Amino acid sequence: MDITSKVFDKVLCEAEELYDLYWIFDPTTELLAYHKSDTNTVLVYPLPREGTLDDILSGLGEYKLKLKFQQKLNIAIGIAQGVRYMHEECPEGPVAHGQLQLSNIFLRYDLEPLISGFGKATWIHLEQPSSIFDKRCKLEDPLNHGSMELLKSDVYSFGVLLLRLFCRRQLPEDDRSLIELARPLMLERKFHELLEENWEIYDMHGFYRVMAAANQCTQTKPTSRPFMSEVISILKGDNFSDIEPSSSSSSSY
Secondary structure, three states, X not given: OOHHHHHHHXXXXXHHHOOOOHHHOOOOOOOOEEEEOOOOEEEEOOOOOOOEHHHHHHOOOOOOOOOOHHHHHHHHHHHHHHHHHXXXXXXXXXXXXXXXXXXXXEEOOOOOEEEOOHHHXXXXXXXXXXXXXXXXXXXXXXXXXXXXXXXXXXXXXXHHHHHXXXXXXXXXXXXXXXXXXXXXXXXXXXXXXXXXXXXXXXXXXXXXXXXXXXXXXXXXXXXXXXXXXXXXXXXXXOOOOOOOOOOOOOOOO
């Protein structure tokens, strides 16, 4: 089987799994073609030539891009806005991505991030879909504990994604090991130990906001993690967030 066949099979599998979900996502990517038969449903989108964010950071993309801090920050905010749409703005209820990581983020030619990899996504059906979340992201919104943990698991994954996007590549591949290494350094403001040796920070305030957002997103207790609207406010500097220790309570991720 050639690469084209493998890619088609992957797209076909994902399209079948997301047939009931595709229409509730923010339509920011041009749909090139649509096909439905008795057994299959296929959605065709442009394949970004730049590759995934993981490819680019690893130097494996077709274009050898060396992203600057502000470009990474814009990408992070763009991803956060996409996740916020899924969690807080989908008209038929929240959608938990379930596999938010660098390898599932494509970049367009203009560095606009595109979220992919929805094979493990969960559409959370609500009895009152007209009032899912408001802009204040109140904790009393009509989600049960399990559904809330699904969304907050995405928030945790976004915090890990921030660390892998902005910090050096030679970090533990396991997410929990990464957090165990990074959290003490973030608390002690030893950011330089998380960076590549030759990477200079020209916006220390901006980098602090990134670390504060990563710290908040990776809190141990899911209920202590912010909503994505709040994460965006931290990254943009609209709201200040200090870097504080995580609760020691055990929880799922």
